[in-house]
Amino acid sequence: MGYDISDYKAIDPIYGTNEDLDHLQSELKKRSMKLMMDLVVNHTSKQHAWFVESRSSRTNPKRSWYIWKEPKRDESGKPQPPNNWSQILGEANSAWTYDEETDQYYLSLFTPEQPDLNWENPDVRAAVHDVMIYWLDKGACGYRMDVINLISKDQRFPDAEPVLGPDKKYHPGGKYFINGPRMHEYLQEIKQKVLKRYGAITVGEMPGVQDVDEIIRTVKSGTGELNMIFIFDIVDIDNVPGKVRMTLQDWSVKDLGRIVSKWQRVMRERDGWNSVFCENHDNPRSVSRYTDDSDKYRTYGATLLALMETTLAGTLYVYQGEELGMRNFPESWDPLKDYKDVEAINFWKKSLDLYGDDPEELARQRKVLERKARDHARTPMQWNAGPNAGFTDEGVKPWMRVNDDYLEVNAEKQVSDDSERLSVWQFWQRGLANRKMHMDVFIYGEFKAVGLESEQVFAYLRIGREGRKWLVVLNFSGEEAAWELPGDVKVEGWMAGNYTKGKPDKSLKDSVALQPWEGLLGKCVG
Secondary structure (H helix, E strand, O other): OOOOOOOOOOOOOOOOOHHHHHHHHHHHHHOOOOOEEEEOOOEOOOOOHHHHHHOOOOOOOOHHHEOEEOOEEOOOOOEEOOOOEEEOOEEEEEOEEEEOOOOEEEEOOOOOOOOEEOOOOHHHHHHHHHHHHHHHHOOOOEEEEOOHHHOOOOOOOOOOOOOOOOOOOOEOOHHHOOOOOOHHHHHHHHHHHHHHHHOOEEEEEOOOOOOHHHHHHHHOOOOOOOOEEEOOOOOOOOOOOOOOOOOOOOOOHHHHHHHHHHHHHHHHHOOOOOEEOOOOOOOOOHHHHHOOOOOOOHHHHHHHHHHHHOOOOOEEOOOOOHHHOOOOOOOOOOOOOOOOOHHHHHHHHHHHHHHOOOHHHHHHHHHHHHHHOHHHHHOOOOOOOOHHHHOOOOOOOOOOOOOOOOOOOOHHHHHOOOOOOOOHHHHHHHHHHHHHHOHHHHOOOEEEEEOOOOOOEEEEEEEOHHHOEEEEEEEOOOOOEEEEOOOOOOEEEEEEEOOOOOOOOOOOOOEEEEOOOOEEEEEEOO
C-alpha cells in the first residue's frame, strides 16, 4: 500500500478494487477531468513477488532485480553494511538491510520495507514500462513519478562524506544516487518507449537537485524527458543547508521572493516549465509553515498563499485540504502516540536516545518535530463537522487522529459560507476561475518581480499578450505594512483581495496600506 508497492497492477484491498478505479475513471470522464497516477518505481515493497523471489536465494533469476552486496566484516566477523550511506527517513540508520538467509545486504534507501530496484537490469526497466503501459491503457493521462531521480546509482557505491560529523556512523549518500549517472538515459528510454505513444503528462518528484542546467535538461520543451518536476526550494526554505530535512532555520520574505522569482524567470528564459505548489504529503501544512495559522489569521494566511499560487506561471498543484486552509495539528499531540510517519518516529527515537538527559535540547528537537513532521499533511480530510470529520463512518478508527479543529475547518462549512468574506475554499474557487479566464497572463505570461528589497512584502507583475499587466502584492507578515507603489507601475484598479469579497478600496498610487497577511490583485494601465 502507499509507497510500499506489493502489486503494481492491483489496487490495495484496503482502498478498494480495480473496478472501483474503473468507475472513478468513468465518472471523471463525465466531468471532463483526467486522472494522473502515482508511479513508485525506485523501490517496491519487500512483500512484492519480485523481491520475495529475489531474496529467496543468491541464484534466483530475480536476484539481480534488486541491489545486493556482500557485507563488510568487523573484527569479530560480524556483518556490517557495504558502505556508510544513511537511511533517508532516519539518518541514524543504515541505508542497507541485512538478510541473514543469504548473508548479503540489500539497498533500502528509505526503509527496510522498501528495497531499491536495480535499474541497471534491463528486465527491471522493461517491467516498469509494462506497468506504465498497463495504467495508460486503462485511461490514466500520465504520472507523478515518485523520487524518479534516485533510480540510477553510482555503481562503485563509495562511502559518503561524513557531513553529519565524525561521531556519526552513517551519512547522506545523495551525491552518489541523486540524478545518478544513467538517470537521463533511463528517462529517455521511458519517454521513447512509453510516454510518446500516449502523449502522457509527467511530473517528476526530484528531491536534492539544485543544478539549473540539470533541471532544464530534464524539462526543456521538446528534448527533456519530463514535462516538469517538483522543485523543492520553497518547501526546503527552513531546512539547514547541508543537513537533513528535520532541521529548522529562519527564513525571510526576501528568501521566498528570490526563490519564486528565480524559477519563474529561469523556466521562461530557458524554455522549461514550472510546477506551482507549496504543500504536499511530505511537508507540514503551508498555512502553518509560511503564515499564521491562529484562529484570527488562518483564513487570511491561507488565502494569501492561494493568491500567490493562482497567479504564478506553470501547472498548479493543490494538495488535499490546502483548499480549506487545513493547518498543522496541535503541539499537544503526543509524539509517541499520535505521530505515525516513519520519519517522525525515527527522528523522535533518535532525539530521545541522544537528548533524553538534556531537557533543553530535547525541547528544541520537539519543536522541530512539531514544525516539520509530515504527519501534519496526512490527517484525515475534513469534510464536515460529523464523526471523524465525515472521512469515515462513526465508530471506525482512521489510521490517525482527525485534527481537533474539524468542527470549524471543514469543506461543508466553507462551501456554503455566506459571511462577509470568502472562505478559503471560495477564495480558491474564485482564484482558479480568474486564472483560467486570464491564462495568457497567469499561466503563460511574463513574470517581473517588484521591490524585492521589502522586509514584509513580496510583489510582482504578470504580463500577458499585448502587454496586459496585473500586479500581485502579498504582505507576508503579521504586521501592517505601507508598501510604496513603484513609479513605473500604474494601477488602474484593485480587482481582488483576501480581506473583502468585492474589490478592495485601496490607494491607486504612492503608498498602499496592507493589513497583516493581506494580498491584493491589481489590474494595471498599459
